[in-house]
Amino acid sequence: MGGEVTAGRRSLVPRGMGFSGVDDAVVEALNYPSVISGSRRQVTTINLGDMASRIDSAELGCAISLVDDRGRISSRHVFHQLNWRPHIRLTASFGRNYAVLKAVPDGSLSIDDKLRLRLPAGILHYCDLASGERAFLVAVPEYNMLVVHSRLNLEEMVRSFHRLKLNGQQTEGR
Template identity: 35%
Template sequence: MAAVDCRGRVADRAVMHALGWTPGTRLDIRETRGLLVIRTDTHGVFSVTTRGHLRLPAPVRHCCGLQPGDRVLLAADPQRDLLIVHPPAALDDLLTQPHAGRLDGDSA
């Protein structure tokens, strides 16, 4: 989990290190079903910042409803050179049904 700052930066050095993404690594960022799918792309228009942070552009943040201070779940897949960013709304969707099923309709 990491927070999005006021400029759309997400700082998680462990994830970036696991992926082998260094400052200047070119990226392709796409929204897919409420998730952000990020891959390296030599022709990508986005890149890892000089401090090694992931920067989510404003149009991407707005599309997912991300606000400064929101926490996102980062799921790295080094074998596929892929990072999936789960915004809060996607986490709600991901967890609501399994929890409801396990509680069998009982309220907490």
């Protein structure tokens, strides 16, 4: 009873379940893109395999940004740390419910004149973010990347940190 694939999108609602006409068009517009082999859209990939070692050894900049009603995030401090200016092109890769943004010449995302970055609905949904919520931003200037997390990820990081400290598993130098 899976959904149908139509024009590169996977329907979450199977046909014939009470939707018709305009309702079908609205439901189809809200569905997530599906991965279709041979797609014409070129996707830039980022190797996230060594991201843990990158973050562990690099200086980090952090900020909390409100996701506005248009899906935009903004942090002048973080964008300046990364030396990201208006109109810089970015691409996104994904980990487990977070996005990694990196500057690339042919990226599909860009920062506007007011240093705001509009995240498409698919990225917001994947990161479990919505309008009015706060995103936790982690800049890694050495590698020119920005990691976007939800509040839930931040809460888990804090819990893990304190769990380690309470169990006496402190690491040297921290």
